[in-house]
Amino acid sequence: MLAVPLLLAAGSLGMVAHAPLAAAQTPAAAQATRSYDIPAGPLSQALTRFAAEAGIYLVGNGSMAAGKSTAGLRGSYSVPAGLSALLANTGLEAFVQADGSYGLRTRESAAPAATGSASALGTVTVTAQADTGGASEGTGSYTQKGPSRTATGLNLSLRETPQSVSVMTRQRMDDFKLETLTDVMEQTPGIAVYRQNNASDFQARGTSVNLQTDGMTQVTSGWYYLTSTMFSLDDMAEIDRVEVLKGSSGLVVGKGNYGATVNMIRKRPTHDFQANVRANAGSWDTYRAQADVSGPLNEAGTVRGRIVASAMDSGGFRDYEKASSKMLFGTVEADLTPDTLLNVGMTYRERDAKGIGTTQPIQRYTRAGGEVAWMPRSFNTGAPWGGYEQKGLNLFGSLEQRLADDWTAALKFSHQRVTMDDMIAGYYYDQDRASFGRWRNMETDNWTVNLDVKGSFELLGRSHELLAGAGISRFYSNVQLPLNSLNLVPLGELGVRMAQGGAALPKPDYSGLIYGDNSFSQKQRYAYAAGRFRLADPLQVIAGLRVTRFEERDITPYWWNYDMKENGVVTPYAGLVYEVHPNVSLYASYANIFQPQTAQDERGATLAPEEGSTYEIGAKGEFFDKRLNASIAHFWMKTKNTAEESGGLTPGGDTAYRAVSSATRRGWELELSGELARGWQAQGSLVQQDSSLNNASKYPKYQFKLGTTYRFDGGMRGLTVGASTRWQAKTSVNNSAAVLSQGGYALLDLMARYQVDRHLSFSVNVNNAFDKKYLSGLTNFTAAGLFYTWGAPRSVNVGMRYDF
Numbered sequence: 001m002l003a004v005p006l007l008l009a010a011g012s013l014g015m016v017a018h019a020p021l022a023a024a025q026t027p028a029a030a031q032a033t034r035s036y037d038i039p040a041g042p043l044s045q046a047l048t049r050f051a052a053e054a055g056i057y058l059v060g061n062g063s064m065a066a067g068k069s070t071a072g073l074r075g076s077y078s079v080p081a082g083l084s085a086l087l088a089n090t091g092l093e094a095f096v097q098a099d100g101s102y103g104l105r106t107r108e109s110a111a112p113a114a115t116g117s118a119s120a121l122g123t124v125t126v127t128a129q130a131d132t133g134g135a136s137e138g139t140g141s142y143t144q145k146g147p148s149r150t151a152t153g154l155n156l157s158l159r160e161t162p163q164s165v166s167v168m169t170r171q172r173m174d175d176f177k178l179e180t181l182t183d184v185m186e187q188t189p190g191i192a193v194y195r196q197n198n199a200s201d202f203q204a205r206g207t208s209v210n211l212q213t214d215g216m217t218q219v220t221s222g223w224y225y226l227t228s229t230m231f232s233l234d235d236m237a238e239i240d241r242v243e244v245l246k247g248s249s250g251l252v253v254g255k256g257n258y259g260a261t262v263n264m265i266r267k268r269p270t271h272d273f274q275a276n277v278r279a280n281a282g283s284w285d286t287y288r289a290q291a292d293v294s295g296p297l298n299e300a301g302t303v304r305g306r307i308v309a310s311a312m313d314s315g316g317f318r319d320y321e322k323a324s325s326k327m328l329f330g331t332v333e334a335d336l337t338p339d340t341l342l343n344v345g346m347t348y349r350e351r352d353a354k355g356i357g358t359t360q361p362i363q364r365y366t367r368a369g370g371e372v373a374w375m376p377r378s379f380n381t382g383a384p385w386g387g388y389e390q391k392g393l394n395l396f397g398s399l400e401q402r403l404a405d406d407w408t409a410a411l412k413f414s415h416q417r418v419t420m421d422d423m424i425a426g427y428y429y430d431q432d433r434a435s436f437g438r439w440r441n442m443e444t445d446n447w448t449v450n451l452d453v454k455g456s457f458e459l460l461g462r463s464h465e466l467l468a469g470a471g472i473s474r475f476y477s478n479v480q481l482p483l484n485s486l487n488l489v490p491l492g493e494l495g496v497r498m499a500q501g502g503a504a505l506p507k508p509d510y511s512g513l514i515y516g517d518n519s520f521s522q523k524q525r526y527a528y529a530a531g532r533f534r535l536a537d538p539l540q541v542i543a544g545l546r547v548t549r550f551e552e553r554d555i556t557p558y559w560w561n562y563d564m565k566e567n568g569v570v571t572p573y574a575g576l577v578y579e580v581h582p583n584v585s586l587y588a589s590y591a592n593i594f595q596p597q598t599a600q601d602e603r604g605a606t607l608a609p610e611e612g613s614t615y616e617i618g619a620k621g622e623f624f625d626k627r628l629n630a631s632i633a634h635f636w637m638k639t640k641n642t643a644e645e646s647g648g649l650t651p652g653g654d655t656a657y658r659a660v661s662s663a664t665r666r667g668w669e670l671e672l673s674g675e676l677a678r679g680w681q682a683q684g685s686l687v688q689q690d691s692s693l694n695n696a697s698k699y700p701k702y703q704f705k706l707g708t709t710y711r712f713d714g715g716m717r718g719l720t721v722g723a724s725t726r727w728q729a730k731t732s733v734n735n736s737a738a739v740l741s742q743g744g745y746a747l748l749d750l751m752a753r754y755q756v757d758r759h760l761s762f763s764v765n766v767n768n769a770f771d772k773k774y775l776s777g778l779t780n781f782t783a784a785g786l787f788y789t790w791g792a793p794r795s796v797n798v799g800m801r802y803d804f
Contacts (some may be wrong), residue, residue: 033076035678035713038086040072040758041803042272045138046086052139054079055625057101058094065092065104068272072758074717136169136241137267142681142707143167143629143674149215150243150263152530152544152573153252153452153467159620162542162575162589164246164633164669166190172683173236175709176724176751177280177765177797179288179312181264182232184242187707187724189671189685191244191260192699195777195789197381199359200232203699204246204260205637206665206691207612210253212263214396216414216448217253219475219522229351229390230418230444237290237310238329238347240267246669247614247635250571250593254473254526254548258593258612258637268343269304269333270294280763280799286314302335317377317792319501320355320384339402349392357382357502360427360435361779361787368785369737372431373499377773377790381427383505388423392416407455416446426505430784431498433488438510442479448472462534467544470527480515483557516557525549530573542575542589552596564596566609584621590614599643599657600650607659611640628674636666645782647736655782665691679711698778700728700744709751718755723748733780740786742775747791759804765797 036053038046044065051058056079068090073082083094083102092104134146144167147155151163158165166189168178178184182200185191192203202209211218211231218231236242242264245252249261273295281287294306308329315322331345360381363372394416401409420442429435452469486508491497496504530544550566575589596609618633643657650656667689676682684706690696709722725748732741748770753763768791776791 033078033081035076036073036082037679037711037713037717038073039755039803040070042270042274043068043070043086043090044272045270045274046070046072047083049138049140050082050086051102052141052145052625052627054082058103065090065272068092134241134265135268136167136171139169140171140681141627141674142169142172142683143627144169144241144243145626148243150212150245150252150261151249152542152575153215153469153528154454154465154530154532154542156532156542157622157626158629158631159585159622160540160577161620162577162587163591163614163616164190164618164631164635164671166244166246166671166685167673168242168244170240171681172707173239173242175720175722175753176707176749177763177799179236180232181234181236181242181262184236185232185262187705187726188242188244189683189705190246190669190687190703191262192703192728193776194699195791196359196779197357197361197777197789198353202232202260202262204244205258205635205667205689206696206699207259208257209244209260209262210249210256212253212261213394213414214266214412215252215263216396216412216450217256217473218416219446219473229353229388229420230392233325233351234349235310235312235325235327236264237292237327238266238308239264241265246633247616247637248571248591248593248612250591251528251530251544251546251573253593254524254546254571255522255550255566255569255595256593257595258614258639266329266331266345267292267294267306267308269306269331271296271301271304275804276801278799278801280797282314282765282797283795284315284317286312286795286797288312288314297332303332304334305332306330316355317790317795318355318357318380319378320380320503321382322354323352325349325351341400342397343400344395344397346396347392347394349390351390351392352387353390354387355380355382355384355502356386356388356425357427358386358425358437360429361777361789363428363430363498363785363787364740365735365738365786366430367735367737367783369735372785375499377793379790380502382502383426383507384503385507386425386427386502388420390418390420392418403453403455405455405457407453409451409453412448412450414446414448416444418442418444424510426507427502428491428498428505429488431491433490434494434496434505435488436486436508436510438482438513440480440515442477444477445475447474459533464534465532466529467531468527468529472526473522473524475522476519477521478517478519481518481557482513483516484512484514486513518556520554521552523551538579540577542573542577544573546571546573548594550594550596554598562598562606564606564609566594566596569594581621583623584619586617586619588615588617591616597641597643600652600654601658602646602648602650602656604651607643607657608641610642613638624675628672628676630672632668632670634666634668636664639663639665645780647782649782653783663691665689679713680708681710682706682708684708697730697732697734698780700731702729702744703727720751720753720755722751724751725749731778733778733786735780735782735786738786740778740788742778742788745772745774747772747774759802761801763799763801765799766794767797768792768794770794 070086151161185202186193194201245261248258275293278290290310292308297303297305310327313324328348333343396414398412423439426436450471454467456465526548528546533541548569552564554562571592577587579585591614593612599607614637616635620631641659642663644660646656646658648656669687671685673683687703704727707724711720727746729744750766750769755761771794774791775788777789779787
């Protein structure tokens with residue numbers, strides 16, 4: 001494998017350039033100078049960043065630095081000089097311990113140091129290098145520096161995880177103003193965003209993804225035009241990072257899709273006070289404001305809180321589209337005892353959308369292959385009077401208890417409720433007909449409770465880790481749909497033409513509609529276990545198992561009724577990680593997942609549950625003291641009972657499917673993320689995927705993504721510039737009469753930010769800088785023809801941020 005020697009060579013260079021401080025740092029290394037640009041603010045954050053950039057270990061628990069501030073650090077410093085400058089006027093000083101790591105002590109405690117042990121110095125303090133529990137906020141990095149639990153539930157670094165994992169950090173999101181989940185997914189390695197008018201769907205490795213928040217799975221409604229109003233449009237202000245696990249994830253998800261799992265990790269309260277406000281304005285009358293305040297709530301710092309609020313009001317590139325949203329996030333963390341940590345919080349959201357075309361794109365070909373004229377990018381199939389108001393509340397919490405011998409127990413819960421009292425819409429179904437709809441009293445509830453225990457144990461002279469847990473999750477969704485819908489109305493009866501746009505559609509009289517309940521419910525009960533076993537110094541085996549009992553019941557008045565149960569479904573997991581170099585590991589893994597499905601064949605029979613297995617081999621490296629991660633992976637996926645459109649219809653007139661056994665998907669991924677050189681951050685990927693399914697052409701075979709920024713020093717200090725490009729290969733959909741395709745295309749986004757002083761900064765972002773005209777979604781409606789959705793034109797956004 002060519003990538004292995006390349007990674008080994010890079011690892012050797014990384015060790016030479018940035019030797020980690022595992023043993024005593026040489027005097028020459030300690031006195032070598034480097035350039036730093038660390039803003040004033042909380043001392044513990046500044047010290048953590050300095051340790052990461054200097055390549056040293058600064059040990060302790062942060063208690064001495066809590067509540068203290070620093071004036072920051074700018075310029076070239078040796079390690080001792082840099083620490084001294086950061087600690088000026090704090091009453092603290094740094095010293096070198098016997099193993100070469102650094103500690104802190106009060107200046108009064110320095111005198112006894114000459115006569116005694118290190119313990120006499122009062123050494124405690126700042127968190128070890130990048131020891132932030134995986135949090136990306138404040139690191140300034142484009143890579144994950146701490147552990148991730150997304151793949152197995154165990155705390156593993158990216159290099160130790162035997163599957164592909166991509167992380168979108170807080171810095172990456174801030175630099176390119178990725179403000180919604182869809183924004184983030186568009187720039188995430190290996191993810192394709194498929195748009196169908198106002199709806200967005202996320203795809204990886206040829207199929208859909210699962211969504212989680214803090215490891216708790218979010219289940220969506222059975223109606224696409226309702227689920228598309230949830231999650232994908234959510235503001236990301238309260239999210240610290242997004243971890244994306246590629247492939248099957250049955251160990252941590254249970255029932256789900258085998259493309260990927262997108263895990264959004266919330267921000268946590270900080271030990272030190274910090275606050276910032278932001279505001280930005282952009283194209284299509286877009287305005288957004290955000291505030292974020294965090295810190296201790298009592299003098300001892302044992303109770304900490306955080307509140308984040310954002311508000312947005314915008315138009316859209318389509319005619320008459322308007323949207324507004326509000327988000328309030330609050331969380332409190334309390335050290336009930338030295339061994340007990342309680343965290344509770346809530347997120348409240350409101351969203352108001354007008355001028356929506358729901359999921360109805362623009363027709364290009366009729367079912368018989370007749371051409372329909374192209375419409376401009378501003379064309380809106382929806383009427384200006386269509387829209388909805390949505391409210392959502394998520395309550396969550398955890399109780400973590402440290403047990404004996406490094407064991408811990410954690411109880412977590414999450415309850416999310418989303419409601420939408422009324423949603424009305426009118427839109428062009430095709431060039432000849434319009435559709436009018438009204439949906440009422442939509443509600444969705446997600447409940448999850450989970451308990452797990454994890455810790456380490458000794459066996460055969462080596463230390464191993466074990467995790468075991470159990471939980472229950474419930475999902476319920478209900479919506480009232482008309483039983484006597486207006487259905488499809490010929491445009492001739494309305495006296496309008498499709499080319500006039502949605503604004504020409506008259507609002508009908510909905511008062512005579514009669515409604516019926518449509519409900520969807522799911523329940524999972526599960527137990528799982530996973531372990532990391534160190535068989536030899538360079539060799540680790542990671543294995544796990546999940547057993548799930550699944551129930552689903554769907555009831556609709558005149559479409560379908562399902563009552564599905566799966567008992568004792570076993571989803572195994574196995575991984576092997578072999579360290580061939582201190583910076584490089586080889587790995588292999590097998591993961592499984594299952595997905596009950598409601599697709600029907602031409603006889604009206606429901607297809608059996610789909611099963612997906614993912615096999616993956618690859619190499620991962622971490623360089624420059626873990627500031628840069630790189631990986632190469634080859635994967636192949638085999639499925640059973642995959643639903644594929646048969647070309648016919650069910651007895652009820654819906655699209656019919658057939659079950660395809662041993663459908664395969666395969667491909668490879670290259671990814672690099674982190675610091676390439678001082679001040680230069682980058683995240684790039686090249687992905688290829690093949691599929692044996694007939695609809696594989698709907699998604700791109702190749703994708704390339706690269707986002708990078710450079711922070712200037714010297715005379716241009718304070719200026720950061722960056723660019724992000726996204727390229728994908730040709731996509732297409734077809735029926736028996738026509739083919740609709742989008743050739744390969746590339747988009748370029750630009751950014752610049754100027755840090756005026758330690759408080760104030762200004763920024764500008766340009767998306768689709770060359771105003772590329774492209775299709776962001778292609779749709780085959782079997783009964784109506786082929787449809788398309790335009791991608792967004794060029795847009796500009798300017799903003800400011802003030803840190804207190």
